[in-house]
């Protein structure tokens with residue numbers, strides 16, 4: 094079995110056949126975690142997970158790209174965002190439900206921020222503040238966090254260190270840097286903060302992380318699809334889905350020169366411990 098720790102089955106790309114996609118995943122002995130990106134998709138993640146007794150779980154959170162109105166093209170699809178301000182109560186209420194296992198995805202993304210210097214500064218500050226507010230929410234609810242980071246590792250690390258070191262009782266965090274994009278040194282900075290990293294289909298067609306994966310201890314990483322995006326080989330150009338997380342685990346097994354079952358067992362155990370599923 095495998096746990097797809099990050100698949101947006103709550104997004105429009107699955108609106109017509111989400112139950113079929115989930116059925117295929119469950120029939121193949123998969124467990125799926127569906128992260129929210131704003132309040133609408135967080136609620137939808139909860140609604141989907143709530144329909145299944147086991148095997149499907151939700152995370153709730155406000156993704157940094159939802160802090161401003163914007164439109165951009167991601168993997169050939171136009172994505173429209175409406176801005177939202179983080180209202181703790183709305184998310185805290187969802188976090189009380191059994192099917193909600195984490196806060197996420199939250200974090201910092203400097204890829205699509207405004208060009209104007211003042212607006213840029215404001216946006217960065219708002220992203221950092223919103224990230225901290227959601228770290229606080231996760232901490233108070235004793236839930237792990239799913240962290241998104243794009244072009245912002247310095248500020249993500251700074252925020253995590255400042256937050257967890259400010260807490261007297263527990264100086265380490267609990268969470269994952271999803272779709273990890275950093276190097277070996279960065280990975281260890283996250284490990285030392287108590288975080289894991291996770292890998293998507295990106296590693297099946299881009300060898301940037303081969304060396305890191307080769308050395309990475311088995312208890313430090315998980316696998317994910319990040320569906321509908323990031324389809325692994327041989328499904329490039331197609332919509333991604335939980336079953337394809339097989340290809341990610343398979344590729345890691347090749348890189349590490351270990352059995353597929355070894356990667357499957359380790360990543361499943363890591364996800365179980367982190368999310369309590």
Ligand SMILES: [Zn+2]
Nearest residue numbers: 099128198319
């Ligand atoms: Zn995501």
